Amino acid sequence: MKVFIGLVHFPVLNRRGERICSAVTNLDIHDIARAAVTYGADGFFIITPSAEQQDLAGRVISHWMEGLGGQFNPDRKRAFSTVRIAADISEAVKGVESMACQQPVLLATSARKIAGCISWENFEKRVYKNEFKCILLLFGTASGLHQECLDRCDGVICPICAGTDYNHLSVRSAVAIVLDRISRFRRQ
Amino acid sequence: MKVFIGLVHFPVLNRRGERICSAVTNLDIHDIARAAVTYGADGFFIITPSAEQQDLAGRVISHWMEGLGGQFNPDRKRAFSTVRIAADISEAVKGVESMACQQPVLLATSARKIAGCISWENFEKRVYKNEFKCILLLFGTASGLHQECLDRCDGVICPICAGTDYNHLSVRSAVAIVLDRISRFRRQ
Numbered sequence: 191m192k193v194f195i196g197l198v199h200f201p202v203l204n205r206r207g208e209r210i211c212s213a214v215t216n217l218d219i220h221d222i223a224r225a226a227v228t229y230g231a232d233g234f235f236i237i238t239p240s241a242e243q244q245d246l247a248g249r250v251i252s253h254w255m256e257g258l259g260g261q262f263n264p265d266r267k268r269a270f271s272t273v274r275i276a277a278d279i280s281e282a283v284k285g286v287e288s289m290a291c292q293q294p295v296l297l298a299t300s301a302r303k304i305a306g307c308i309s310w311e312n313f314e315k316r317v318y319k320n321e322f323k324c325i326l327l328l329f330g331t332a333s334g335l336h337q338e339c340l341d342r343c344d345g346v347i348c349p350i351c352a353g354t355d356y357n358h359l360s361v362r363s364a365v366a367i368v369l370d371r372i373s374r375f376r377r378q
Numbered sequence: 379m380k381v382f383i384g385l386v387h388f389p390v391l392n393r394r395g396e397r398i399c400s401a402v403t404n405l406d407i408h409d410i411a412r413a414a415v416t417y418g419a420d421g422f423f424i425i426t427p428s429a430e431q432q433d434l435a436g437r438v439i440s441h442w443m444e445g446l447g448g449q450f451n452p453d454r455k456r457a458f459s460t461v462r463i464a465a466d467i468s469e470a471v472k473g474v475e476s477m478a479c480q481q482p483v484l485l486a487t488s489a490r491k492i493a494g495c496i497s498w499e500n501f502e503k504r505v506y507k508n509e510f511k512c513i514l515l516l517f518g519t520a521s522g523l524h525q526e527c528l529d530r531c532d533g534v535i536c537p538i539c540a541g542t543d544y545n546h547l548s549v550r551s552a553v554a555i556v557l558d559r560i561s562r563f564r565r566q
Binding site for chain 2: 205217220221224225227228229230263265266268269350352353354356357358359360362363364365366367369370371373377
């Protein structure tokens with residue numbers, strides 16, 4: 191199964207549930223790229239329609255791919271080699287299609303329980319049975335993916351169950367946990 | 379099983395393998411505190427002997443516990459309620475003892491394979507059998523825990539196995555993954 195990650199900055203929700211475009215966060219790129227390469231993910235898309243934010247992300251990537259960053263830390267350069275920029279989810283899907291030669295199953299993640307979401311047990315079985323050939327996992331920044339994003343996905347995975355009533359992981363932590371779980375599902 | 383986390387800033391290694399004291403990173407505190415509360419961990423110690431760095435960490439904690447931060451984001455305030463500052467590992471152990479009324483088993487984590495490290499399979503069995511009543515998990519910042527830290531621990535858990543030759547997770551990601559795995563071991 192090919193695994194791609196999409197970090198969505200628009201349309202996402204703010205704390206008041208309003209539709210916003212969030213800012214690209216430098217450490218998101220680093221942490222998620224490092225986790226992606228550690229778990230052998232096939233690509234990581236930073237999704238934002240903002241030209242300025244795309245430029246910012248592009249400069250960060252260049253620093254590590256072509257600039258002094260990569261000379262100083264080749265491991266980080268390797269992590270950044272997975273990072274791509276996409277204006278929207280459709281562009282990320284096209285990117286996956288060109289890299290994986292197939293259409294990805296589009297799966298959203300959410301910290302909120304969405305009606306009809308795919309349980310982790312069910313997701314585990316489907317990954318184990320190799321039902322998914324290629325997935326693009328969408329993670330929302332800020333307070334999570336807007337309903338528009340959820341609506342266009344093939345499925346939404348249930349929140350990470352942790353046995354408490356607190357569910358406010360950073361998106362960086364959430365990506366790491368999801369990749370670790372998928373890695374286990376594939377091995378079992 | 380009570381679970382405590384210690385984020386060690388001294389003595390740790392830099393990229394050249396030298397013994398250093400690393401700087402406290404704001405986002406480490408946020409991400410690890412959020413993961414700790416999500417997974418019901420019992421406390422999170424920021425371990426640094428530097429008075430200036432303790433002061434910095436203390437100001438960040440105050441902002442969220444007593445200042446405007448907590449008013450703006452009560453969820454974050456709840457996460458920060460788990461955070462303590464300790465000058466060294468001994469002080470963190472004493473802190474655990476006073477909070478948990480028992481001595482913790484001191485377990486180090488490492489991205490490097492250490493001779494005699496506890497495999498994840500073995501750790502899983504021991505957690506499942508409730509062999510550990512209370513653990514303090516140490517995570518190293520920078521390029522990881524110095525040998526001195528490893529030597530004083532009761533055990534070192536093997537690196538997070540992810541099936542690739544790349545093993546450069548951020549400490550934020552590593553803590554999230556370890557807490558998620560432990561949560562699963564306890565439930566199974």
